[in-house]
Amino acid sequence: MEERRGGREGLLGLLKAMGAPEFDAEAFGKSESFEGILQNQECMLKHPDEGSEETLAYWRERGLVKEIHEADSIREKWVSYLPVSAREGAAAGRIWPLLFVMHGSGNPVYLAETYGYTHIAAREELIVIMPETETPEKVEELLAYAKEHYPVDLSRIYMVGYSLGGFMTARHGIRWPERFAAVGIGGMLFANGPTGLHRQNDIDWPGETITPEMVAHAAEVKLPVCVCMGEHEILGLLPVWKDEPPFTPPGGDASEERGDRIDLSGKNKIASVNNWREIAGCARIPEEAVRAAAQEECDIVTKKLGFPTEKTSVEVREGRNYLIGDCVNQKGENLARFVCVEGASHWPTRALTELTWEFIRRFSRDPATGELICTVY
Helix, strand or coil: CCHHHHHHHHHHHHHCCCEECCCCCHHCCCCHHHHHHHCCCHHHHHHCCCCHHHHHHHHHHHEEEEEEEEECCCCCEEEEEEEHHHCCCCCCCCEEEEEEEECCCCHHHHHCCCHHHHHHHHHHHCCEECCCCCCCCHHHHHHHHHHHCCCEEEEEEEEEEEEEHHHHHHHHHHHHHHHHHHHEEECCCCCCCCEEEEEEECCEEECEEHHHHHHHHHHHHHHCEEEECCCCCCCCCCCCCCCCCEEEEECCCCCCCCCECCCCCCHHHHHHHHHHHHHHCCCCCHHHHHHHHHCCCCCHHHHCCCCCCEEEEEEEEEEEEEEEEECCCCCCEEEEEEEECCCCCCCCCCCHHHHHHHHHHHHCCCCCCEEEECCCC
């Protein structure tokens, strides 16, 4: 009982710290969304040791074999979760989807375990890999390892991430669109421009630039994406037209040289949306048209997201509105989805991860031809 109370108070404090001034932490703390996040953290709250027998038993009871690799080196550490049937070879010749889960800034992989994707993996029988270091080199290494050592369905390789993990997911996806069937991004938006050197766990993650050529290649290959953002995030992502001051992550360096600062100008956010639209095969929307649309009478989804999309809808989950804008191209393909989580701060709700998975799971990619396959649009 004490663990539950302490977990509740600690979680509420965390969510409040991750929210904008408009975030109503008291109301959120009484919501089904809050209870869902707390339930996702159940194992971590009961068993602080991520590798304890109790923790491993928790996941095995739910159908996953958890294994911590290279635990003595924060630079090399990573965690895998395999369906019990995959580990024990219960079905000869069977293959399983592979899901990379990327953690946020300052979040160890044990905290990323609580985002909700491992819970989905237990139910859906997915292979999950979580790297502590999310550089391109580490992702390449782990992808090669998974293909060699695990029964991976090569047509169904996905990547998801939250906050910094969402930022890295966007960059890895646009760098290697042919490697993924689809990607899911939470608490982040950006798919454009340069980034400076980032330092995480005393490790330098190299800076890079997303170029127009990379975006054009991702559009040619077709990279489906689901982008979910809280309405009241500390980052001020929504509405996208609204100018916010640059944000420096805790522990970051605000200097120009370091590049840790996130450009939250409306111009930069709109440019990112347009890159995702181009990748989805949709027309780019001029900045002035986005800003004009925000001043006009529009539906609630367009108002909350801050830009128009071809199709809008609202789903109620855990008693909360999820405002959905779908980018549908001239072929009728819906390859980019944007979601505003009403009244939420900068943290993944259980429904956010469910909505993300429901969207990206529609897609697979022929490993021989690279053709994107969609079961439903």
